[in-house]
Amino acid sequence: MTMKENNNIQDASKLLLISSKRLGDVIFTTPSLCLLRKFKPNATIDVLAFSAIAEQALTNNPHINQLLLAKNHDIKTLEATYDVVLPMINNTSVNTYLEGSTKLKACSRMPFDRHLKDYFNDFLISIWPTLKDDTMGSYELSPAVEDYAMVEQLLESKHVNVAEQPLI
Numbered sequence: 001m002t003m004k005e006n007n008n009i010q011d012a013s014k015l016l017l018i019s020s021k022r023l024g025d026v027i028f029t030t031p032s033l034c035l036l037r038k039f040k041p042n043a044t045i046d047v048l049a050f051s052a053i054a055e056q057a058l059t060n061n062p063h064i065n066q067l068l069l070a071k072n073h074d075i076k077t078l079e080a081t082y083d084v085v086l087p088m089i090n091n092t093s094v095n096t097y098l099e100g101s102t103k104l105k106a107c108s109r110m111p112f113d114r115h116l117k118d119y120f121n122d123f124l125i126s127i128w129p130t131l132k133d134d135t136m137g138s139y140e141l142s143p144a145v146e147d148y149a150m151v152e153q154l155l156e157s158k159h160v161n162v163a164e165q166p167l168i
Contacts, residue, residue, distance in 0.1 A: 009105055009127050012083035014044040018070075018098065019058065020089040021050035026057045028117040029088045031137040032124060037063035039128055046082070048073065050093065060142035070097060079103045088120045 009015075017033070019026050026049075037045060046066040049055040058067050068078070075098055079085050085103045087094050098104055105127075125131045143151075155162060 009084050009086070012040075012043065014082045014084075015040070015046070016079065016082040016085045016103075017045065017047045018085065018087040018089070018094055019047050019049050019054050020091070021054055021093065023053050023057055025089055025117065026054045027139050027141065028115060029120060030058075030061065030140045032088060032117065032121055033061060033063040034137050034140070035121075035131055036124065039131060048078070050097075057141060060144055061140075062142060075101050088117070 015036075017036075019029065033045070033047075037043075044065045045063060046068060047058055047061075047064050048068045048070050049058060050070045052069070055067060055069050058064060061067070075085070079101055082103060084105050085098065085101050086105055087098060
């Protein structure tokens with residue numbers, strides 16, 4: 001897949017990002033979501049997840065407007081409401097799903113000498129060179145309030161005092 005020049009990403013106000021189906025790859029792309037949101041604070045940034053585990057990992061992410069599941073959407077229908085489609089990962093299942101997309105902007109196929117998220121970050125920097133000056137930030141999950149309560153109950157039942165033994 002090569003970069004198509006028919007859409008101007010810099011001016012896009014509605015972006016559809018395509019995530020991986022693998023949990024680790026999804027978590028590794030969370031700093032990119034944060035950076036993209038920082039650079040485009042008023043844009044609609046939606047993410048299309050390729051698996052239930054990817055959807056769970058991205059649920060409650062504050063940098064995403066809407067989270068969608070790929071199995072429920074056809075790309076040709078879905079992309080009609082977006083200015084640009086950006087895959088955060090370039091692999092066979094994503095490429096197959098995106099065949100026929102007219103709003104696709106993607107980095108070229110990768111030689112796999114680095115993690116796939118590094119190629120997406122480099123791709124973003126090629127579009128917005130000023131991103132290079134920003135720190136990528138940490139990987140993040142955004143648990144729901146009920147998840148915090150459940151963890152607190154579990155820790156209490158195991159007699160773990162987080163104030164004395166912080167979780168890292």
